[in-house]
Amino acid sequence: MSGEKAGRGSDAALAAELAVADTIGRLMxxxxxxxxxxxxxxxxxxxxxxxxxxELGDRLKMSAGGVSMALNELEQWGAVVRTxxxxxxxxxFQAESNIWKMVRRVLRDxxxxxxxxxxxxxxxxxxxxxxxxxxxPRSGGDQDQELSYKRERLRRLAELAATGESLLxxxxxxxAIDPSTINDESxx
Amino acid sequence: MSGEKAGRGSDAALAAELAVADTIGRLMxxxxxxxxxxxxxxxxxxxxxxxxxxELGDRLKMSAGGVSMALNELEQWGAVVRTxxxxxxxxxFQAESNIWKMVRRVLRDxxxxxxxxxxxxxxxxxxxxxxxxxxxPRSGGDQDQELSYKRERLRRLAELAATGESLLxxxxxxxAIDPSTINDESxx
DNA sequence: CTCGGAATTCAAAGTTCTTTGAAAGTTTAG
DNA sequence: CTAAACTTTCAAAGAACTTTGAATTCCGAG
Numbered sequence: 001m002s003g004e005k006a007g008r009g010s011d012a013a014l015a016a017e018l019a020v021a022d023t024i025g026r027l028m029x030x031x032x033x034x035x036x037x038x039x040x041x042x043x044x045x046x047x048x049x050x051x052x053x054x055e056l057g058d059r060l061k062m063s064a065g066g067v068s069m070a071l072n073e074l075e076q077w078g079a080v081v082r083t084x085x086x087x088x089x090x091x092x093f094q095a096e097s098n099i100w101k102m103v104r105r106v107l108r109d110x111x112x113x114x115x116x117x118x119x120x121x122x123x124x125x126x127x128x129x130x131x132x133x134x135x136x137p138r139s140g141g142d143q144d145q146e147l148s149y150k151r152e153r154l155r156r157l158a159e160l161a162a163t164g165e166s167l168l169x170x171x172x173x174x175x176a177i178d179p180s181t182i183n184d185e186s187x188x
Numbered sequence: 189m190s191g192e193k194a195g196r197g198s199d200a201a202l203a204a205e206l207a208v209a210d211t212i213g214r215l216m217x218x219x220x221x222x223x224x225x226x227x228x229x230x231x232x233x234x235x236x237x238x239x240x241x242x243e244l245g246d247r248l249k250m251s252a253g254g255v256s257m258a259l260n261e262l263e264q265w266g267a268v269v270r271t272x273x274x275x276x277x278x279x280x281f282q283a284e285s286n287i288w289k290m291v292r293r294v295l296r297d298x299x300x301x302x303x304x305x306x307x308x309x310x311x312x313x314x315x316x317x318x319x320x321x322x323x324x325p326r327s328g329g330d331q332d333q334e335l336s337y338k339r340e341r342l343r344r345l346a347e348l349a350a351t352g353e354s355l356l357x358x359x360x361x362x363x364a365i366d367p368s369t370i371n372d373e374s375x376x
Numbered sequence: 377c378t379c380g381g382a383a384t385t386c387a388a389a390g391t392t393c394t395t396t397g398a399a400a401g402t403t404t405a406g
Numbered sequence: 407c408t409a410a411a412c413t414t415t416c417a418a419a420g421a422a423c424t425t426t427g428a429a430t431t432c433c434g435a436g
Contacts, residue, residue: 016316017338020345023309030220030302034424043347048337053383063426068384089434092381098373099348114215121211128204149236150205155209157233160287178365179359185286205396251396256414277404277411346432 017046021060032110036062036070041079041095050083050092076106115165122158130153149187160184205234209248224250224258229267229283238271238280266293296360303353310346317342348372350363 012015021042028038039060045053057067071093074080081094096102131149134144163182170177209230215228227248232239251363259281262268267290269282284290317339351370358365 012316013320013335013338016313019309020313020342023306027302027306032218036424038350046338048334064382065384065386065427066425068354068382069425072384087435097344099372100194100367100372114218118211118215121207125204125208128200130202132198146236147201150201150234153234156285161379171367174367176364176368177366179288179362180364182288184288223427224394252417254395257395260414275405279413284390 017043020046020059031106031175034070034073035065036060037074037079039071041074044080044093044095045097047095050094052090052092054090056093078102104172104174107168112168112172114139115161115168119158119161121163122154122161126151126154126158205231206236206248213288219294222258222261224248224254225262225267228255229262232268232281232283233285235283238282240280241277242278252256266290292360292362300353300356300360303349303356307346307349307353307372310342310349314339314342314346 006119008153009120021039024042025035025038028037028041043059049059051063053067055070056062056071057064060067062070071082073079075082079096081096083092083094084090085092095100095114129147166184167177167179201341209227211222212230213226216229217223227250228244231244231247241252241255241259241331244250244259245252250256259268259270263270269284271280272278274281286325317335320335348370355365355367
């Protein structure tokens with residue numbers, strides 16, 4: 001039952017490790033990454049020595065292809081480092097262990113981008129609404145009222161997005177953030 | 189092309205509105221909700237008057253069933269309010285417009301729960317590892333070293349999770365948070 | 377070079393998540 | 407009560423996403 005290739009540790013310990021890997025996998029997945037990335041990172045994080053793709057695939061019951069793809073993506077995010085022992089033929093991997101550093105990177109390279117794209121969409125929309133002529137024939141001015149309402153709402157969304165971007169930027173820069181500066185609400 | 193049931197606004201304005209709805213739909217989806225929820229909420233948020241399920245389905249090209257399910261979920265999160273005008277038979281919906289309030293609610297009811305579950309998993313794992321006997325026959329003490337390494341790492345994850353929970357709780361309570369209090373890293 | 381182990385790629389299979397639409401359930405005006 | 411007007415439910419179809427594994431490429435030792 002033990003004595004397998006890289007099958008160290010007691011069964012209970014092994015199972016516990018996998019449970020943690022799965023939980024972190026779910027967490028990562030929830031955060032927009034692929035589940036296997038979280039599982040791989042966890043096994044590496046818990047291992048005192050670098051592991052090869054083969055060992056990782058064995059422990060996590062993943063195909064070689066899956067391991068390769070996930071490790072590459074982890075590497076791109078700086079969550080894993082590829083090393084290799086001269087002489088040995090295969091690559092070895094280690095987990096980046098500064099988690100906050102990784103989080104910041106994701107906030108910077110992914111979330112911040114998302115918010116910026118959102119702001120761009122809002123600006124387009126504001127521009128479109130600004131171009132709408134004004135007062136239609138004798139429809140009662142309802143149109144105008146509706147339009148200005150929408151403009152106001154878009155402005156508000158834009159404000160909020162701008163605030164969100166600053167908050168994110170602050171986090172990325174390691175500065176403190178104060179949610180009480182969020183100026184929301186208006187008059188539903 | 190205009191003059192349809194509830195088809196107000198210029199084409200360009202209409203298109204802009206849908207674009208915003210789609211973008212917010214994507215954002216919401218990225219944040220773990222269903223895309224249609226974001227789309228519906230947006231249309232409601234931009235509408236000066238409450239809308240019925242039918243009108244929403246028309247504007248967003250969604251089936252009645254889809255509209256109903258998504259609206260119910262939005263209602264459960266407090267993102268939308270159901271009203272109804274006496275006399276009129278159908279339900280009308282309005283968007284909650286205090287966005288930060290909604291965000292806080294999600295942080296409280298969903299993310300905080302996730303973090304707590306994560307902490308529980310970690311505690312289980314720590315317990316499992318604690319029960320592992322110690323020093324196997326003459327395997328050189330490598331086992332022990334590996335075990336204590338894993339224990340240390342789990343402890344670190346647990347610390348981080350605890351920090352995360354406090355930060356989330358602070359946000360929920362509207363207090364400021366300072367990421368520099370995150371004590372991460374160790375010695376890869 | 378050449379060989380062989382290892383990594384990568386990617387189409388296809390598999391799985392999960394979404395959306396639909398028809399049937400069943402509710403509600404209220406009459 | 408009844409019927410019309412909605413809403414909800416849910417099985418099934420469809421779409422999106424994941425995972426596999428075989429073929430290919432890469433790389434280093436000899």
